[in-house]
Amino acid sequence: MTPALSVSHLRKVYRRGTVAVDDLSMTIAPGDFFGFLGPNGAGKSTTIHCVTGIATPTSGTIEVFGVDAVKDYREARRLIGLSPQEFNVDPFATARQIVDWMGGYFGLRAAQRKRRTDELMERFDLAEHQKKTFRELSGGLKRRVILARALVHDPRLLILDEPTAGVDVELRRDLWRYLQELNRDGTTILLTSHYLEEVERLCRTIAIVNNGKIVRNGPKEEFLAGGLEASYLTATGAEPDHIAGAA
Amino acid sequence: MMTVNWIGLWSLIRRDTSRILRVPIQVFVAPWISALLFIFIFGYVVGPRIATIGGHRYLEFVLPGILMMNVINAAFLQSSSQIYFQRFLRYIEETLVSPLSYVEMIVGSLAVVILRTVATALGILVIAAAFGVTSIHDVWEFLFWVVAVSAIFGLLGIVVGLWSENFEQLTVLNVFFITPLSFVGGVFNTVKMLPEWLRWLAYGNPFFYFINGLRHAMIGFSEGSGAFGAAFTLALLAVLAVCVWRLFSIGYGLRE
Structure with a gap:
């Protein structure tokens, strides 16, 4: 089955030399609700910008439902809806x-x-x-x-970059219900969020990005064994401090 | 091969037209008042003291230059500020994520530039009519010069709007290039009025050909080759169009 989104060896280096995304690969199955997590500056928004045409990838390929997002950018963009962070x-x-x-x-x-x-x-x-x-x-x-x-x-692929940042509880819950409806009706959703509760509640697949690379990727259940927060902190290398802080 | 996204193109034009209609004083009234003052002072107060030029009253002679200066300014300000503000406020991203081609984005921008400059030009013609000057020698030639020069400065405005990182840079071309060259391009004087050693300033100045072309279209008076002026204008337009398309396709100033 053609993936909703296929990112292969994506690299993005900004003009001043900052490597924002480094050899990032991931695949989102059609109909999935995909959580894309990572600390601030990890490369989530840059990846989204490369997928949607706001940024130009330095190298690598991006396909949206099998359509090359760089060569056939017009066709690829018809398939995507973006709610940006800012x-x-x-x-x-x-x-x-x-x-x-x-x-x-x-x-x-x-x-x-x-x-x-x-x-x-x-x-x-x-x-x-x-x-x-x-x-x-x-x-x-x-x-x-x-x-x-x-x-x-x-859109067949909806990309939501921190859609509930700064919104009240009512809208957040209303939005969750709406997103679940959309997803049930077949819309593939990529969600980035710092609210782990939101990701745990909505997503079926999770990828964690850190320093521009995917450090963990898999079904949600794999992350829930020891709790999503612990899995997240371990994957992002924050566990030792966290444990020390807790002790 | 994808077809032209006419609805998308029309939506871009609607959006940018709505933006200029929000600031009518800045966009239309300011150039009309400026033209009115020029016409009044140089044409009506000073003009009667100057002998006719090629059989035309000074007001008739000076009007095409005033009109062209305003067309150039309106075209440049429209496209440069439009693209700069889109970048500054980041709503350029709305069009970047949409299935609009680069050509559609450029054509949409230029269409609004031409709407603005034609409206500006018509307003100035109405003001001139109030001063008894209504002559248009050749309507098609008039439209050619207004539209072609608008497109040239619309494209230049896009380049500057893409390049600028702050408001200061946005004004550089206007202050150091457009305003001085339009003043010495024959708005208020014939080439013969210049000392011989300074005439290169007119013949080597692209603005001279724009003003001379429009003057010929309006009153039939010309000091240079119309064919050369038109060919030069079309060549410049083609070069700029290719440059702007290239800038869009590499994402210069648009994409991170």
Whole structure:
């Protein structure tokens, strides 16, 4: 079966020489809910940026449902929806415009865009805020707009880079339910998060990245034997300090 | 081979048009007031004291230059600030993750540049009409110069917008290149008015050919070869288009 995402020997070196990702390989099966964990600066966001076209890989290959994300970038990008960690929108555009324009970039016709934007505004409780500019919205509402934008074209692979950072408990739980529904309906999801509870609850497969390399990868159950947090700290090399701290 | 993403292209144009409509004073009213002042002072107050040039009143002579200066400024400011702010606020990433080709991104940007410059030019023509100057000798030639020069400075604006790392750098080309060269490119004077040893400043200046071309389109007066000017303009446009496409395809200033 063609993987939803196949990353092979990915390397990313930034202009100033920082090696952000070093020979990283991973595969995500179609329909999986994949947790991508690692400390800050480990290379999670850089990997996502390379997959989605925000960064150019230095070397290695990336395929999305078998489509080369560099050579056939337009076709590959049709398959992906991205909710980035940082807000990357025009702050003076309204919530509705942000979602509608993105639908347009993905080729949705006006009637389709209207229907889909209405649906998403309702789904994320944005209907009454849709005419407000992005800068007028609260942090939680901004996060909802970003999620709605990522979903407007019904992507087959949804990439969520810390989607619940800074949102309240209600939205977090509501989002979890929605993501589980989406995943049940066949959407493959790649999730990065620092909330291990979230990953444990949602994901079926987990990969841990540290210093630009995958240090552990496998089904969630393999990580749960001694607890996800302990597995995570061991994989990232933080265990000795952690244990010393606990003692 | 993928077809043109027309809906995506139209969405880019809608987005960038919406952005300029949010700041109408900055985008339209400012150049119109600036043109009005130029027309009033140089054409109406100073002009009557100057003899006719090639049988044309000084106001008629100076108007194409004023119009071209504003077209150039509007084109450059539109594309440079648009791409710079997209990078600065990171919403360039919206288009990078979408299935838009580099050509579509560039064409979308230039379409809005041309919309802005044509609106600016029409406004200046209306102001000029109020001062009794309405002449357009050849409409197609007029459109050629407005559109081609807009595209050139739109592309140059993209290059500067991609290169700039701060607001200071964004203004460098305008301050040191565009404004001085447009002033010495024959806006207010003929080449013959310059001392002979300084005439190279006009003939070696690309802005001279833009202004001269538009002046010919508007009042039929020309001091240089129109064919050379048009060929030079189209060649410059082609070179810049290839350069900008190349910058997009390697991700210069766009992708990390």
